[in-house]
Amino acid sequence: MLRAIVxxxxxxVLISAVVFGGRWLQPTDKTLPAVDQPVCDLLxxxxxxxxxxxxxxxxxxxxGDAxxxxxxxxxxxxxxAPKRFLAVLRGESMYMGEYPVPMRHDGGDSYSAHFTAPFCTTDGEMIWRIDLQEGQELLSDVVPIKLVFQASDHSAS
Known part of the structure; x- marks a missing residue:
């Protein structure tokens, strides 16, 4: 009898986890950028x-390619003038991690950075999104558009 109750x-418990598990795993963070943001191709x-x-x-x-x-x-x-200004590369067409790129203050209101975008070994064309951040804080409240560019692996051709 005890075995049947257990x-x-x-x-x-298993049925409850299946039915309600999806709700528990959904993100509740409302600070994420809107999915339907306008897209701007930086190149x-x-x-x-x-x-x-x-x-x-x-x-x-x-x-160029060095x-x-x-x-x-x-x-x-x-x-x-953001403190600890970063541009973070995130894969838009495929998740390939996050690559923080520190922005250098060039004086006045100008910041710049040099970087090499990682490329995908299975697909030579990769679309990257650039998110601007102040330290760990995403500047989604001041960046109303999605900043993207397409990186190509020219060494594969």
Whole structure:
């Protein structure tokens, strides 16, 4: 009798976990950026937007392949001087981790960084998203658009 009660209890717990488990595992963080943000291709043209603090401008330029992959220069003009300003590369078309790129203060409202985007070994075309952060804090409240670019593995061709 006791064995039947234990087995029945285990089955009820298992069914409850299956039914309600999806709700428990869903993220509750409402600070994540909106999924339907407008997209701006940084290699097509600089991205600009206006905030209460002033005008933002983000530009990305290809510098060429120095043997370790395609190098890029990211330039950000910002009306506010963030402390510990970072650009974080995140795979948009495929998750490949997160790559923080520290932004160097060039004086005034200008910041820049040089980086090489990692490339995917299974697909030579990779779309990356650049998220601007102040330390660990995502600047989603001042960046209303999704900043993306497509990196190519030219060494594979």
């Amino acid at each position: 087995v029945l209890g285990f089955i009820l 097509a043209a600089p991205c600009e937007w206006q905030t209460d603090a002033g005008q933002w401008r983000v530009a990305l330029q290809r510098l 043997g370790q992959g395609e190098e890029y220069q990211l330039t950000v003009l910002t009306p506010a």
